[in-house]
Amino acid sequence: MSDELHEEIRAAVGAILKGRDSQDDFDRSLWKDLCDTGFHLLGVPEEIGGSGGGLRDLAVVVDLLAFHGARVPVAESAFLAGWLLARAGLSIPDGVVVASIDQARVHRRDGLRLSGRVRTPWGRHAGHVVTTAHDGNVVVSPVSAVERQENLAGEPRDVVVLDNVEVTAVAPVGVEPDEILHRGALVRAVQLAGAARAVLASARRHVAQREQFGRPLARFQAVQQHLAALAAEVTAMRVSADAAVLAVEASDRGAAIAVAAAKATTSAGAHVVAGIGHQLHGALGYSAEHALGAATTRLWSWREEFGNESYWHDRLAAAEGSVWSVVTGGDR
Amino acid sequence: MTSTIDLVAHRHSTAEHELRDEVRQFLGDQRAAGAFRPRCDAWMTAADPAFSRLLGSRGWVGMTLPGRYGGHDRTPLERFVVVEELLAAGAPVAAHWIADRQMAPSILRNGTEAQRQRYLPGIVKGECFFAIGMSEPDAGSDLAAVRTRAVETPRGWEITGTKLWTTGAHFAHAIVVLARTDGTPGDRHTGLSQFVVDLPHQAVEIRPIVTIDGEHHFNEVVFDRAVVPADALLGDRGAGWRQVIAELGHERSGPERFLSTFPLLEAWAAQTSDDPVAAREVGRLTARAWTLRQLSLAVAADLAAGRSPEVAAALVKDLGSRFEGDVVETVRRVAGAEPRRGADGLAGLLADGVLHSPAFTLRGGTNEVLRSVVARGLGVR
């Protein structure tokens, strides 16, 4: 993804991200700047209130936010909620809108009511949650009660409690749970690759600066070999996520396989990347002061969400046809 | 990240898809007719001149060469599709492999018109095979240390020296030799030149070297004041190092760098469906193969666009060659099958895989050296 447009997006979002140092679990000022520029809803159709643009444009933003460990829910809003709403033909409510991971139960009593406990990243900061009902239909509802939970990186992974809540909108359009799982896996693959890139960037800087035995660590061949292995894994993660985004955007026949393989690759790569990354940084990288931990704890969290590598390995093993036909994925 | 590793995923064109279907159909028919048995590492070990000629007649050798040399003007990405299908099927492509992969583009780029006319049409037909004479007893990873010398004489070039580990020299029609024409070994990268030497040659002795699988794949090739014509020089005198480095992009990045053991994986997967432990491992290797293929394809697309992704190629080969060994170890460990040389089915494929596994991370540049290339690309060397 290195077209001119993507370079421009990268530069613009990069400029917005510059010099941020929020310690809150939600970086409101960054979120506001993203909203003001429309980057928070890139890749979501304008007809429903998004900023327009394609999936790859959005992936560039999500990748960059992950690279910077930005504390904003663009993955959950544009990539997931925006997509669900676009599928359902519903417009995007104002404020922070995120998608839940689980389904809720809809029932009818004085109009449409929704009940259930749905795992919802960033739920505590959301005005609305987009969820699917047990019949698969897409439902938007206000968020009132939230049980707070966090992942290893301290990101909000809340449970939104829907207790007979009056829905904001419902569409008679169903989205299969498996489609949502794939969509979530795709965005996490992009994020994992972004966080992995941050580990590599930090490691390169660190080994060039830190001196031991009278020379920079980068002078030691053992360190160089580690760094090369790290770069290889990071590149594998990035190219697999890129290829999956490309396949999904083009609605290729092999898109589902691409997502499965990309999420498997990025999830499995997390261990390699975090491991080498920490080894190269020494004790400094283990300190919470250092930015490395923000990237590695995200790697350790995101790899588990929307199916870890074992889940997707099983799915790939169950795919139709020879291994080779799966590997070549038929992208027509 | 530096631009050196900025690979971009490639989507196939319709023409590439159609070509794939065509090759798959052909290979299915050939297998059904008993023309070949899938083998691991077939691109290095399974030489079948008749099969090479058959591929040539289908237009699948020297595909990217221009029509005036008998080539088919296909794109490098179309070639990628054809060779990956051949490799995944474990088809016997070793005879023409080096000629097709490396010498065709090299002679086209560096050769004189006479050299092109002489070699390229034969390569395209699948009838002209090559060997690579780079490594020597004292020049392995440190290739610039080659000692073979070529001296200009009134009769042509006189070459003296020993090449080692020369794959396929015993059936090749020609060998490309890296030799010192000027200066001393201490001069390193300057003063080296490439030559194309026709085989057999009365002053070139080819001695077989048997490998641990009990077979004869590579050789020691001794040049004893072997005189070759003045026009055997390939490219510019003294430009040998630069030319060899340019070839490495082709030599290192291809799908043979992750598919050598794929026939073993495929054979195993066909019999594991009701074992959940095995199935998960098949899935794991499938995901890895999918990603490595995307990487290899991205490098090919970069090469096709006229760039020279030397660092990316090294990185992909490091990952790919480790995967080849991973397949072997996984099948062995999980299937519990005992490898048996020459046996049909899994036991035979496994034997090939185990016995060839040391080669994966050595040939074409060791993984340690590849990682040094990557480290340099990252700016830390």
Ligand SMILES: Cc1cc2nc3c(=O)[nH]c(=O)nc-3n(C[C@H](O)[C@H](O)[C@H](O)COP(=O)(O)OP(=O)(O)OC[C@H]3O[C@@H](n4cnc5c(N)ncnc54)[C@H](O)[C@@H]3O)c2cc1C
């Ligand atoms: C199956 C096979 C086929 C081959 N076919 C051909 C062919 O057709 N033509 C041809 O010319 N050559 C061929 N080769 C040779 C191949 O290119 C060499 O094996 C390779 O370049 C390594 O050289 P070496 O074997 O001398 O090992 P060495 O260079 O002696 O290396 C031994 C070990 O030391 C490590 N090492 C060396 N230098 C460094 C360093 N600077 N830093 C860190 N580690 C280092 C290596 O990584 C390796 O682990 C073939 C090899 C094999 C195995």
